[in-house]
Amino acid sequence: MASAVEIPTEEFVPRTIDPEDERAFMDAIEKWVEGEVKPVVMEHDHGDIWPEKLVDQMAEMGLFGATIGQEYGGLGLPATTYAKIVTYISSYWMAITGIFNSHLIMAAAVERFGTEDQKQKWLPKFATGEIRGGLALTEPNAGTDLQAIRTVAKRDGDDYVINGTKTWISNGIKGECFALLVKTDPAAEPRYKGMSLMIAPKGEGFTVGKKFEKLGYKSIDSAELIFDNYRIPADHLIGGVEGKGFFQATGGLELGRINVAARGVGLAQGSLRLATEYAQLRETMGKPISDHQAIQLKLGEMVTRARASELLTMDAAKAYDRGERCDMEAGMAKYFASESAVRNSEEAMRIHGGYAYSKEYEIERYYRDALLMCIGEGTNEMQRMIISKQWVKRNPA
Numbered sequence: 001m002a003s004a005v006e007i008p009t010e011e012f013v014p015r016t017i018d019p020e021d022e023r024a025f026m027d028a029i030e031k032w033v034e035g036e037v038k039p040v041v042m043e044h045d046h047g048d049i050w051p052e053k054l055v056d057q058m059a060e061m062g063l064f065g066a067t068i069g070q071e072y073g074g075l076g077l078p079a080t081t082y083a084k085i086v087t088y089i090s091s092y093w094m095a096i097t098g099i100f101n102s103h104l105i106m107a108a109a110v111e112r113f114g115t116e117d118q119k120q121k122w123l124p125k126f127a128t129g130e131i132r133g134g135l136a137l138t139e140p141n142a143g144t145d146l147q148a149i150r151t152v153a154k155r156d157g158d159d160y161v162i163n164g165t166k167t168w169i170s171n172g173i174k175g176e177c178f179a180l181l182v183k184t185d186p187a188a189e190p191r192y193k194g195m196s197l198m199i200a201p202k203g204e205g206f207t208v209g210k211k212f213e214k215l216g217y218k219s220i221d222s223a224e225l226i227f228d229n230y231r232i233p234a235d236h237l238i239g240g241v242e243g244k245g246f247f248q249a250t251g252g253l254e255l256g257r258i259n260v261a262a263r264g265v266g267l268a269q270g271s272l273r274l275a276t277e278y279a280q281l282r283e284t285m286g287k288p289i290s291d292h293q294a295i296q297l298k299l300g301e302m303v304t305r306a307r308a309s310e311l312l313t314m315d316a317a318k319a320y321d322r323g324e325r326c327d328m329e330a331g332m333a334k335y336f337a338s339e340s341a342v343r344n345s346e347e348a349m350r351i352h353g354g355y356a357y358s359k360e361y362e363i364e365r366y367y368r369d370a371l372l373m374c375i376g377e378g379t380n381e382m383q384r385m386i387i388s389k390q391w392v393k394r395n396p397a
């Protein structure tokens, strides 16, 4: 989808961080995961419970403004640091990263493509978590083929009136505001020229439909959003010009793909950690199973996949921080890291033997959560096509 058209380049200021500041921040994250996240993950995941206390703590740590510029009240972290944070948290509980990740993709769309007035108005509230939300692109008939969306925004004086339905939207219930992809010109050809991205806070005409019951990715809400003559001021059109929405939504997906890649790395590393520990504690035939060659082969592959995923993800994040087009790099990282998460969690399940199938052990959560990483922010089928198209383009015969 995103590969068909060029993402316009806008002024981009490279981001860096002092290594000591990064270490201090990572120390705080590690302490939080140890003291607050690890003790509650099983109960919340099994009960599909919204982690209210953790969300408040995430806001206190500034995570809802992690990638928002400091001039708008955010931490202004580079994508590399952001990826490290997401990786670390995901290595213990991936799902909670979705609560701030989807929100930050919405914020990135406003920060990269919004007018200065929009940035001043919305970003400080996004940064503190006073207003939280996500990205509303997918519709019942349009996921991969985003240009097929049917939600329409019609200009009416100083307002837009919006009708349509979005589906599978992360933070749909708990979030208050969404970057909403609409058609402002449903007849436009090519179709992407008729698409716009709106800042859509909840209000009259904007209701939440069904909540999805999911295999994994528990505790974060995924829901349908329904727009029935929902009216917003025209200045909620991101960038103030119609017809740019497809670029703005898919441009934001580069950061989104780096974040899904980082989640994949976390899941791959977490699965490896659990398997490594279990393989040394569990004995068969008078020795730890880590001494059996069949288990060694698995661990050898798992550690290699985890490391390769991490390196690809950091490579993409560095390119993003330099302001370079990085859809190929982000696509490779997302594809490889998510497949590694699935493979590593499956291998870790096998290493745990029958106990893997018990909810008393953590590994089954990694397996359930990992499968989502192959779907979100562009399916892995599409990733390979994006990678290939960009590769050929960069290497003309």
Ligand SMILES: Cc1cc2nc3c(=O)[nH]c(=O)nc-3n(C[C@H](O)[C@H](O)[C@H](O)COP(=O)(O)OP(=O)(O)OC[C@H]3O[C@@H](n4cnc5c(N)ncnc54)[C@H](O)[C@@H]3O)c2cc1C
Residues within 6 Å of the ligand: 102, 134, 135, 136, 137, 138, 141, 142, 143, 144, 145, 167, 168, 169, 170, 171, 214, 217, 222, 372, 375, 376, 377, 378, 379, 380, 381, 382
């Ligand atoms: C838990 C969860 C959270 C989500 N959160 C959000 C969110 O916050 N915001 C949001 O907007 N969306 C969200 N989504 C939706 C997600 O982005 C879509 O599910 C995804 O883009 C795939 O779309 P689809 O489900 O309609 O599958 P389809 O597009 O119908 O694809 C079905 C299959 O066909 C393949 N396929 C489709 N087209 C092609 C093609 N041209 N060539 C080759 N293969 C193709 C796909 O790879 C896939 O294997 C979420 C989904 C889930 C499950």
